[in-house]
Amino acid sequence: MIKIALISGTSGLVGMQLLHQLLKSNQYDFILSIGRRKLALKHDRLIQLEGDLFKLASWDWENKVSAESLSGQYAPVLDSIKSKTAEIHAFSSLGTTIKVAGSKEKFYAIDHDLVIGFAAWAKRLGASKFLYVSAMGADSNSSIFYNKVKGETEEDLKAFQFEYLGLFRPSLLLGNRHEFRFGELVASALMKPLNWFKIAKNIRPIHDYQVAKAMAITALSDSSKSVEVISSGQMQDLSK
Template identity: 50%
Template sequence: MAVSEGRAALHAFCALGTTIKQAGSQEKFRQIDQTFVLDFGKLCLRLGAKTFSYVSALGADHRSKVFYNRIKGETEAKLKELGFPHLLLHRPSLLLGDRDEFRFGESLAMYAMLPLKWLRIGDSFRGIEASKVARGMLIHAFEKRPASFKIIVSREMHQFTP
């Protein structure tokens, strides 16, 4: 909770998400990444949240042929329909950090993206530490005049150091 102009302002942050493999099916994935996120958003709105910050994904698009990106895009669109005064959608690329399980595809992508970091190009596509995403969420939510709707991509989040 933040205090501004003598009033308490409620900010909600949501980083709930899984993988299809962890969920076990596309149906369960949709339940976790969409239904649970939207239920949390509705609860936050009822409790008076003015700002909702959501970790989505690079490539989120409700028209995507890729299931994962389509669900993320649908979730963003439905969050927008809820009517938060301030909705901040954070679209990181590959999230970096400690994991409980080994993810071969992510490990391969992480190594493939290393030259982008060395060359200082491709900030929108190279992996990003979860701590930078979290810091970006806080910074954008607590701006003096937060945007009513904003999409924040990895390129913008890379500037935040933990």
């Protein structure tokens, strides 16, 4: 059986690391990366599809894959998806900040609507597992807008009833971001002693590659739970 990974958010902090983990593992025959633009990366097992993510539901994804398959090397991908014989795992690390998005409405459109749209598309293609990068304080009843949106996204993902839904809730993320975030820089400096002394595992900062490695390991593991919340501490344990 062909094993396929669908991934969105590959240009982001965790997404880039996750793509690296999936390619390195050799456990997936093909990886379909869905994004607004292609990465400057080539790999025999990587298929990059670009377009307006808000219109993902209407993408002619089959023709997009065929266009990338000049010698027909991706025909097995199309055949296995259309015949529902592929094992498909979907990964979403889509996310932004209100400052980058420009408003609460635009933030919601990205952090909620795009994630849910990707989940719906993945479900339609036959994904059995969906793994999502949420946030430590995710709570649909939170008075904090960011946490509330993350919580609502988690709740709406549950409605798809994937065979397995993994909700990853990292604490403050450490890594090389494309954009400067002063607040995170200050918080990181203040919380780094927690890493030095290896205390408060669930709230101390976690590296982007640790989250990515934990997601890759979890996706390839068997779980008795249909919905699982993975804390920042658990991610650090998994990624050792």
